[in-house]
Amino acid sequence: MRGNDEQQGAVFSYVSTEQRIAADHPLRTIRVMTDRALRELSSEFDQLYAVGGRPSIAPERLLRALLLQVLYGRRSERLLMEEMNYNLLFRWFVGLEMDDAVWDVTVFTKNRERLLAGEVAEKFFQAVVKQAQEAGLLSDEHFTVDGTLLEAWASRRSFVEKKDPPTRGTGAWGQKLLRDTHESTSDPEARLFRRSRAAEARPSYLGHVITENRNGLVVAACVTQSSTKAEREAGLQMLDRVRRALGKRVTLGGDKGFQEERFIAGLRARGVVPHVAEYAVESKHWPNWLRPEERDDPGFGESQRKRKRVEQVFGWIKEVAGLRQMKFRGRRRVEWMFRLAASALNLRRMQRLLAPAAG
Numbered sequence: 001m002r003g004n005d006e007q008q009g010a011v012f013s014y015v016s017t018e019q020r021i022a023a024d025h026p027l028r029t030i031r032v033m034t035d036r037a038l039r040e041l042s043s044e045f046d047q048l049y050a051v052g053g054r055p056s057i058a059p060e061r062l063l064r065a066l067l068l069q070v071l072y073g074r075r076s077e078r079l080l081m082e083e084m085n086y087n088l089l090f091r092w093f094v095g096l097e098m099d100d101a102v103w104d105v106t107v108f109t110k111n112r113e114r115l116l117a118g119e120v121a122e123k124f125f126q127a128v129v130k131q132a133q134e135a136g137l138l139s140d141e142h143f144t145v146d147g148t149l150l151e152a153w154a155s156r157r158s159f160v161e162k163k164d165p166p167t168r169g170t171g172a173w174g175q176k177l178l179r180d181t182h183e184s185t186s187d188p189e190a191r192l193f194r195r196s197r198a199a200e201a202r203p204s205y206l207g208h209v210i211t212e213n214r215n216g217l218v219v220a221a222c223v224t225q226s227s228t229k230a231e232r233e234a235g236l237q238m239l240d241r242v243r244r245a246l247g248k249r250v251t252l253g254g255d256k257g258f259q260e261e262r263f264i265a266g267l268r269a270r271g272v273v274p275h276v277a278e279y280a281v282e283s284k285h286w287p288n289w290l291r292p293e294e295r296d297d298p299g300f301g302e303s304q305r306k307r308k309r310v311e312q313v314f315g316w317i318k319e320v321a322g323l324r325q326m327k328f329r330g331r332r333r334v335e336w337m338f339r340l341a342a343s344a345l346n347l348r349r350m351q352r353l354l355a356p357a358a359g
Helices: 026-040 042-048 059-071 077-084 088-094 105-117 120-134 230-245 261-269 300-320 331-358
Strands: 142-151 159-161 182-184 191-193 202-212 218-225 250-254 272-276
Touching (some): 026 042, 026 120, 026 331, 042 059, 042 105, 042 120, 059 105, 077 088, 077 105, 105 120, 105 331, 120 218, 120 331, 202 230, 202 300, 218 230, 230 250, 230 261, 261 272, 272 300, 300 331
Parallel strands (some): 142 250, 250 272
Antiparallel strands (some): 142 202, 159 182, 191 202, 202 218
16 A cells, blocks of 8 residues: 655654664764763863853763764764754764754854863873773783874965074074975964875875774874974874883884884883884895894784784774864864874774674
């Protein structure tokens, strides 16, 4: 029998948003882990808001909405607000009821700035990593470091000469480099940089991560201005931040870009065994700095196989989260969004890893 196609809308609905979401939907597990991390940040949120005045957007809802933007790759806050108006899954995850009004996009972005000022992304990231550690998903011995190019929200044409260039440059022997004499009018902290001679120099930042080798979860993330030394310097700085939570014997894998004397010496000074890829043909300009016992370490080969998984992290952040070209300007804002994307990636992987146990 043919069904009826009447267009009269129902006045009331007796099915809640909670009932409309599938019991095995991945966002259910992610929501539980997210809420747990947000509860740990409750005291931090109290310090960001005034005691009196008109109620603002709840920071918990604001952060959940930003996570949705990353998880589903929505390119703008305006598009996110539009979809949240009719997407019941998004409403449920954020915490909005069926009849709750969606925020105006300008109000949403203005409230987001408060979270930027409070370094909430870093604290939320640490809370997520803590959950992964308590669930036994992290290795405390074997890690990988790497960096990737993040295109800035600026163009090559926006670079002009500085009004007051320094008398001494940042290059070797005080040589003036392009970053000393020119800057972008769109994003002054962005730098023209290229990863290889064959690539085109683009306004960019560098994103850096340290991942553990068991499940490829990110344990440290940061963003720096682009330079040839930034990856190695950021690697040591991130290692210092996470070193206290690591095991007694720690190995760190990396590609040939980390095969540099000061970096290798820095790892040894920190009690970390370097598992850095070596040049097949050693030369004066491309020397290898590993000792025979480090090169012959039983886990060296395994670290080199595992280190390639870090590229999956960068691929997810750029393609799924939509951060191939950043929508923020300024290193601090770019780093905030990069860390939030790393948190979203960890939550997604943790959901997959814990799914069999939950079932």
